[in-house]
Amino acid sequence: MTSDPSDPSDPDRPPRVSQLPRASQVPRASQVPRASQVPRASQAPSQPPRLSHSAAPDARELVRSTRGDAPSAATREMAIEQVLLRYRRRRTLQSAAWVTLGTTIALAAVLALWLRNSSPPETQLAREQPPAPSQSSAASPATASAMNAPAVAASAAARVPELEPCTPAMRAEGKNPLIDDFEDNDGRLAPLERRAGFWSASNDATGSQRPAPGGPLTMTRIPGGRGASQFALHTSGGKFTKWGALLAADFSARRCYDASAYAGLRFWARGRGSFFVVAKMTQIAPEEYGGSCTHDCYDSHRANVALSKDWREYSVTWAELKQKGFGQVVPFDPRSLLSLEFTVAPEQTPFDFWVDDIRFSER
């Protein structure tokens, strides 16, 4: 039997054209809400009946066969016990890790504080680079370059070691350059800018020197004076064969003296022959003399001064001070001074010279 297309009661009968919705009534594709825009609840279709209720007995039996399926009580308890055990063990390990981390951080902080407090601020100062030689030049009546300064044996540029920190250091402010004018005749440096050394004589004991080493060094009255100056350093002696003789004064009682505020040294002198003006650094002097040198010591930075029989003012810049080259190579650093010396080597003996009005040359 076939259905009659004209029968209006037939549900399978196709709709007439007049019964179809107009184009304006049909929502466009763009107007249809996207799946993501539709709330999830509204998407949920009606639920199909479950197999356990609606399926054939055979299928129903299969689905129902698993009902109440569960692990054995022993299995469940053992598994839960294991999980809890692992959970507690992990918590314990985490706590221990936090405690360890906290302790480590605290110890590190204490160590850092201790290191910081045990290092004075001069440490950083000593690590800085010394001033460039070009900045140290000063107007001078007779420069060391005109004094036949000896060349350092080898170029130290390629093998300059890192300077050890020089601590503690006393620092010159750069306002009172006078080191000593000897007019007080007390054998000690002018007490300016924390300078506090005493003059002394010393030699290698292979010749004679006046004043003799060991006793307090007294100043010598200048015959006829030198302008307003009445007293000066004076020493003389015979031949020496080892390292010679010297007059010296510590800047600050075996402590580093920072004279970087100044450009060099100036002094008046007269005599015969020549001597070396020496600015000794702590890194050059051995420990028993207040320095830090452990091997190949005494190769101090020096400049040779050719003397004349009349008083002349001499000026030496820091850059003009060079090592002889027999000892440890140390770049000159005016922040690490230990003492000032006027030295004669064996080849410069016999000797007789005066020194007066010693001061730092200003920048």
Next chain:
Amino acid sequence: MTAHFDFVWRSLRRLGLSADDADDGAQEVFVDASRKLSLIAPQSEKRFLFATALRVASTRRRGLKRRREEPHPWLGEEEPLAERERSDPGPERLAELARARRDLNEILAAMKLEQRAVFVLYELEELTVPEIADLLDLPAGTVSSRLRVAREEFDLSLRRLRAREQFPGVKS
């Protein structure tokens, strides 16, 4: 934890793991959950546990395949009976249930894991479609679609099974 443990264990079994693997897998799921306790939102523990169980089941099944073992070695093993059935174990009934379990497991084993998960949750755990959608973090439409496909496969597999039983020599 006890209630959730049973749910996880059942899910792992129905997702294709043997009883021994389900024991280990359930433990793995809860160890993982205990590590991520702070990440699990309140009221969503079940969702997290089932998602983890799904991952664990998938990983363990892949492991079985890599070792070239029978993917579902538990198909032939003696199925543990439900506590309810154990209390009334008539010998004939026991045999019927064991056979039904074996058949169900064989049919489930043929399904893809994603359809199988939906089928198990709907037909065996008797969760609603919105609950499953929430549990699997899927749109309800997708859940319904997967359920429809899974039920079709279930019907087909069951018919093949019965045909094989009636005509043992015929390949279906």
